[in-house]
Amino acid sequence: MASLQPVRGTHDLLPDDNRRHRHVVERARAVAEQYGYHEIATPIFEFSDVFRRTLGETSDIVTKEMYTFVDRGGDELTLRPEYTAGIARAFISGGLRQLLPLKFFASGPMFRYERPQKGRLRQFHQIDVEVLGVAEPGADVEVIAMAAHILEVFGVLGRCKLELNSLGDPESRVAYRDVLVRHFEQHRDGLSEDSRIRLERNPLRILDSKDEGDRRIVAGAPLLSDHLTPAAAAFFAAVQSGLGSLGIEFEINNRLVRGLDYYTHTAFEFTTTALGAQGAVIAGGRYDGLIEAMGGPPTPGIGWAGGIERLALLCTAFPAQRRPIALVPVGAAAEVEAARIGQRLRRAGLVVDIAFTGNLSRRLKRANKVNAAYAVIVGDDELSRRAATVRDLDTGAQRTVGFDQIEAAIAVSGVSRGGP
Ligand code: ATP
Ligand code: MG
Secondary structure: OHHHOOOOOOOOOOHHHHHHHHHHHHHHHHHHHHOOOEEOOOOOEEEHHHHHHHHOOOOHHHHHHOEEEEOOOOOEEEEOOOOHHHHHHHHHHOOHHHHOOEEEEEEEEEEOOOOOEOOEOOEEEEEEEEEEOOOOHHHHHHHHHHHHHHHHHOOOHHHEEEEEEEOOOHHHHHHHHHHHHHHHHHOHHHOOHHHHHHHHHOHHHHHHOOOHHHHHHHHOOOOHHHHOOHHHHHHHHHHHHHHHHOOOOOEEOOOOOOOOOOOEEEEEEEEEOOOOOOOEEEEEEEOOOHHHHOOOOOOOEEEEEEEHHHHHHHOOOOOOOOOOEEEEEEOHHHHHHHHHHHHHHHHOOOOEEEOOOOOHHHHHHHHHHOOOOEEEEEEHHHHOOOEEEEEEOOOOOEEEEEHHHHHHHHHOOOOOOOOO
């Protein structure tokens, strides 16, 4: 029945996937905390205007990808396609200005109506980092360094490339826009239909076009880097030397743009060739004009977002799961006793699995299936002696001990307790 399929572009995170997913979030969060960032969570939906105004009416996300609906009260809402807008909105509506500078970490589901393929979903998940209230290039260096650090922790930094560009300040952009429009006007006939519309509304976005014909015309286009004001050029130089002094390698990509007016200065992307067509892993940039454009106090900002699914695909080493102890009661009376033993072992920090049905051999099979390290077999005959058999499921060695010795019998072999 079609309606019982997951919605196209969504997926279930079954326990194995979920564990990987959680690993990515937990490790990233731990690194972010080491940089002094604090976790924030904002609602999954916002008034549609929050995204329209921040992402720009002409952006792909706003024109094609938003999940927008009218709720029962008649409000037009959108499932968030990215985190920055919601965080900027929270900053304004929460009156957080006194607390600047602010450094945030966040993670959660995002929604975009895209053509689903490997690494491209309609509900996907991001980790996200934002710094508000810092206009200095040091913040750009810090967020990029943190992204590299997280990739390093996952063992994938070596398979990623950092691409860097400057979008300049608004002054640089105005000057550049003119020469860019002149160039594209000369090649108007060769441009895709989409790009001819972009030419009227937001010519910078043409630089980002994936259309073959557009790309040829883009290849000959003038470069923004040749039109940076001295101040913007100095800012870009400071970011580069900051990265250099931390030993972070990067390549300048003059074509890397965020087509929105509120984005300024630094734009960057960590890309990989290891994921096929979906090469972008972490992408971010500076958005000094955004909060003001939303109606808040002028507040500089910079941040990035990384795709958790793509990170999980790249990542190969995940921590081993803790192995449980399988409790195997034989008989009704033993069942009751086993439940009690289970409660005690769990309070001692062990992972305990009880199957509830099946005879001894079926329960031992299940113990293997859940990768139990030990089976604690509580038989009717042992019950009167208040004893159980502790079997090491790797070696088969076993011994019978009193109920109060079970923990000790397991502890000597060092089955992990507590912790991840
Ligand atoms: P792309 O060029 O792949 O469409 P994007 O520029 O739209 O990416 P951003 O909006 O910058 O992506 O989002 C940051 C990160 O989120 C991307 O680098 C990617 O890892 C991830 N991401 C974006 N869209 C999707 C999606 N539909 N499915 C899975 N991950 C995604
Ligand atoms: Mg996209």
